[in-house]
Amino acid sequence: MESYNETLLDPLKQGVAIVARPIQSIAEAPYFLTDASIDFFSSRNNLQKENSILENRIRELSYGSQRLAAVESENTRLRELLGSRKRLSGDVLVAEIVGIDPNIQRREVVIDKGTVDGVRVRQAVIEAEGLFGQVIATTRSSARVLMVSDPRHAIPVEVVRSGFRSIAVGMGLSDRLYLENVSTTADLIIGDVLVSSGLGERFPRGYPVGEVRSVDIDPARNYADVYTSIQARLDTSRHVLILFDGMAP
């Protein structure tokens, strides 16, 4: 995504971004105001229900994180025994989505964190449910994120059950990815969970990407058509996490 010309014109871009940012915020204001009004006018009953759901969710997550801590420490011990470095790092930065690209051929969003916050091009971005995308451009106070659903986006994945590896590419749809070059004899079944494989060293290993939704095998062809769901809530999420895999934020 980066080119020599873009590097030359970077100072100009940074300057124009100062003018562009308020316009972008005004354009996004109706959606922020709608969300804020819904929050403000939520009835007490609804808030109590939501509170109860969130409390249950915290209990579940707290239980999960306790188990994860035990697994992580065991994993670290095993990795130390094998002489391998620790793969999953914990540094993240929370960012808010402040703009969505209106061009429907591109699946990109603008977030409110930029180079001053330590955000760099190629950083992986996740959402509460799964992998969201990667940073493709930055200004001082904002960054552009390419979502996993964009047709230009590809991510190395592996199946949790069988360890089968493939590459999931975006289709321009917010609910579907396509697995490339899957052999008709590949060990894949509907419902298989896909996580990032860590190959290519762009995305850390082990983050959920989606689930296999359909496996179409045509005997006349060498490859199967495999479609998967997308775990991250690309269309509804307002906050994302930028991963600093070994980098200080």
Added chain:
Amino acid sequence: MNTPVRGIVVLLILLIGLLLTVGHLPRVLPDWIGWLRPEWMVLICFFWAIELPERIGLVSVWACGSVMDVMVGDAIGTNGACLALVSFVGWKLQSRVSLYSPFQQIALMFVISLGVLWIKAVIDNLFNGVAFTTHILVNAACTSLWWILISRVLGRVKTRFDIR
């Protein structure tokens, strides 16, 4: 109406055009509706180019295009060049457009917007790897259909604020 106010009105309309360009549709709507969005800045720049050729210059049009580039993530200069081209065509045809029938104006706007969308698609393909699509025909057709309404509304604004 004094000159600064007229200038502010023109700037405000350009700003509204930028807002409409960068604003996205609610996410609950289906994706195909996005193809029906017109190229707002093409319509606005063409209108001012034929109505106020001496007031709207290349620099101001290019500046608007640069702001668009940063906001929508296009390669810097893409929209500036496209809007400058639209304005240039407007300056060249300014005396003729008012004599054209609405149908001819729509046809002219279709050709202009298709040209702009094609240039943008080529640049997008070269710099961002976005695939070519025939949907730009739909987009160009929608932009041209909006022209009559936009030219009427902006014409009213021009008369109301006595912008010359």
